Amino acid sequence: MNETTDRYAYLDSPIGGLRVHSDGVGVTEIDFDAHRDGGETRDVVLDAAVSQLREYFAGERTTFDVPLGPQKGSAFQRSVWKALCDIPYGQTATYGELAAELELGPFGARAVGSANASNPIPIIVPCHRVIGANGTLTGYAGGLERKQTLLDLEQGPALF
Known part of the structure; x- marks a missing residue:
C-alpha cells in the first residue's frame, strides 16, 4: 500500500482493536489485533466507516454503505x-x-x-x-x- 495515500483510524470493538484503512475514496483494508498508535489520519470515508462499524457492533446497523476500494485481489x-x-x-x-x-x-x-x-x-x-x-x-x-x-x-x- 502506498504509505503517502494510506489513511487509517482505530476502533475499539467487541472483537478487539480494528484499524480501518482508506485511500480517501474507499475503505481499502480492515486489520484485526490493531493497537492505537497515535498515527491516525482521518478522512470522510474513515469517519463514515468507523461510525457504521460502531452502529453495527451496537446492533443498530445491518448493512454498510461506505465506498470500498480494495487495493489487492484478482x-x-x-x-x-x-x-x-x-x-x-x-x-x-x-x-x-x-x-x-x-x-x-x-x-x-x-x-x-x-x-x-x-x-x-x-x-x-x-x-x-x-x-x-x-x-x-x-x-x-x-x-x-x-x-x-x-x-x-x-x-x-x-x-x-
Missing part, C-alpha cells in the same frame, strides 16, 4: 467478495453454495475458501457469514472466536 477474488456482500445480515452460506452461485463447478468451494481468506475488508465484506457444508465454523482470518462473536451478534439476543 478479478476472481473480487467476484467472490462481491458475492459475500449479498449474504444477508444474520444468515450464513456455505462455501459450496457460493461456488454454485458463481458457477464454479465441483471444486469451486476450495477456490471460494481461498478468496474468502484473502478478503482485505472483513466485517464490511462479511466473510464471517461463510460456513462449512456441515454447518460448522471453518477458517477465519481473524480466528474462529471472532467469527463466532460476529455471527452471534447478528443473531441477536437469545429469547430465553
Whole structure:
C-alpha cells in the first residue's frame, strides 16, 4: 500500500482493536489485533466507516454503505467478495453454495475458501457469514472466536 495515500483510524470493538484503512475514496483494508498508535489520519470515508462499524457492533446497523476500494485481489477474488456482500445480515452460506452461485463447478468451494481468506475488508465484506457444508465454523482470518462473536451478534439476543 502506498504509505503517502494510506489513511487509517482505530476502533475499539467487541472483537478487539480494528484499524480501518482508506485511500480517501474507499475503505481499502480492515486489520484485526490493531493497537492505537497515535498515527491516525482521518478522512470522510474513515469517519463514515468507523461510525457504521460502531452502529453495527451496537446492533443498530445491518448493512454498510461506505465506498470500498480494495487495493489487492484478482478479478476472481473480487467476484467472490462481491458475492459475500449479498449474504444477508444474520444468515450464513456455505462455501459450496457460493461456488454454485458463481458457477464454479465441483471444486469451486476450495477456490471460494481461498478468496474468502484473502478478503482485505472483513466485517464490511462479511466473510464471517461463510460456513462449512456441515454447518460448522471453518477458517477465519481473524480466528474462529471472532467469527463466532460476529455471527452471534447478528443473531441477536437469545429469547430465553
